Amino acid sequence: MSVFTPLARPELETFLAPYGLGRLLDFQGIAAGSENTNFFISLEQGEFVLTLVERGPVQEMPFFIELLDVLHDADLPVPYALRTTDGVALRELAGKPALLQPRLAGKHIKDANAQHCAQVGELLAHLHLATQANMIKRKTDRGLDWMQEEGTQLLSHLNAGQSDLLQRALDEINQQKTKILALPRANIHADLFRDNAMFEGTHLTGLIDFYNACSGPMLYDVAIALNDWCSDENGKIDGPRARALLGAYAALRPFTAAEAELWPTMLRVACVRFWLSRLIAAESFAGQDVLIHDPMEFELRLAQRQKVSTPLPFAL
Ligand SMILES: Nc1ncnc2c1ncn2[C@@H]1O[C@H](COP(=O)(O)OP(=O)(O)OP(=O)(O)O)[C@@H](O)[C@H]1O
Numbered sequence: 001m002s003v004f005t006p007l008a009r010p011e012l013e014t015f016l017a018p019y020g021l022g023r024l025l026d027f028q029g030i031a032a033g034s035e036n037t038n039f040f041i042s043l044e045q046g047e048f049v050l051t052l053v054e055r056g057p058v059q060e061m062p063f064f065i066e067l068l069d070v071l072h073d074a075d076l077p078v079p080y081a082l083r084t085t086d087g088v089a090l091r092e093l094a095g096k097p098a099l100l101q102p103r104l105a106g107k108h109i110k111d112a113n114a115q116h117c118a119q120v121g122e123l124l125a126h127l128h129l130a131t132q133a134n135m136i137k138r139k140t141d142r143g144l145d146w147m148q149e150e151g152t153q154l155l156s157h158l159n160a161g162q163s164d165l166l167q168r169a170l171d172e173i174n175q176q177k178t179k180i181l182a183l184p185r186a187n188i189h190a191d192l193f194r195d196n197a198m199f200e201g202t203h204l205t206g207l208i209d210f211y212n213a214c215s216g217p218m219l220y221d222v223a224i225a226l227n228d229w230c231s232d233e234n235g236k237i238d239g240p241r242a243r244a245l246l247g248a249y250a251a252l253r254p255f256t257a258a259e260a261e262l263w264p265t266m267l268r269v270a271c272v273r274f275w276l277s278r279l280i281a282a283e284s285f286a287g288q289d290v291l292i293h294d295p296m297e298f299e300l301r302l303a304q305r306q307k308v309s310t311p312l313p314f315a316l
């Protein structure tokens with residue numbers, strides 16, 4: 001399970017006291033998740049999630065706190081950093097940046113249908129619209145340059161078919177980089193997979209895990225979400241789910257001509273991003289008690305995205 005930093009009750013009690021939310025009733029490490037340490041925390045005044053951020057520089061933390069405050073103030077269903085009675089949001093525990101957030105209702109769904117996908121598209125558009133005009137700048141640490149650098153290093157670890165597939169995608173990223181970076185931007189979640197959304201039945205109750213959020217092309221966020229929510233087990237795009245997600249999104253934020261042109265490329269870029277991060281995680285955490293997502297899922301998806309038959313809904 002992915003509790004990188006185990007905690008004992010006394011240190012948790014000391015950490016939680018300044019929030020003024022009552023006594024610690026119970027706590028439990030969360031096995032799901034692959035990048036940070038999370039605990040469900042029961043206090044007298046409610047249910048919370050404690051996150052110890054295990055990846056990335058500490059100086060990035062104010063960005064995540066501010067972004068979640070903006071989205072929460074825009075009435076979007078996201079967690080946000082609770083403040084201690086002295087007004088402190090960013091704390092430290094076991095030497096790691098630590099945040100206490102409300103626990104959102106609902107659970108993850110594995111088998112998404114078109115109704116789920118439409119709600120994801122709608123919420124993603126709301127997220128972009130809430131930040132587009134006043135985007136908070138943060139450069140992702142897994143952007144196009146990172147893909148070139150890590151991808152080039154990993155080529156020699158792959159078989160011939162895999163390295164051809166990756167090399168072709170890296171060449172395309174190189175050629176299209178300027179156009180990709182010129183696409184319309186906002187703050188993006190950049191990791192909107194099924195395990196980062198909560199549902200009660202078919203009602204989307206919230207988005208979590210904003211630790212990959214950044215400022216970037218909105219189309220990239222749509223491609224990341226679609227690759228997870230709308231792929232079948234062979235990595236092919238499922239037409240009805242994809243059209244539901246894209247249609248609901250475009251009804252709130254219509255796509256531009258430049259976005260429609262770069263759509264197939266962007267789907268491939270989004271595959272490369274997660275193929276690489278999964279390959280790296282599989283190598284670094286091999287043999288450890290850490291959740292590792294299967295890299296091959298994205299190899300398959302990238303292979304399937306060589307031809308894209310689901311265009312962006314775009315009206316001339
Ligand atoms: N605010 C929240 N409300 C309810 N559940 C939460 C909340 N935050 C986290 N969780 C639970 O903890 C799990 C792991 O959280 P999260 O996805 O943030 O971890 P991670 O290590 O960053 O994961 P990932 O592999 O997606 O990067 C989630 O799948 C969810 O079940």
Ligand SMILES: N[C@@H](CCO)C(=O)O
Nearest residue numbers: 034191193274278293
């Ligand atoms: N959602 C990512 C893990 C966290 O970035 C994946 O499935 O590879």
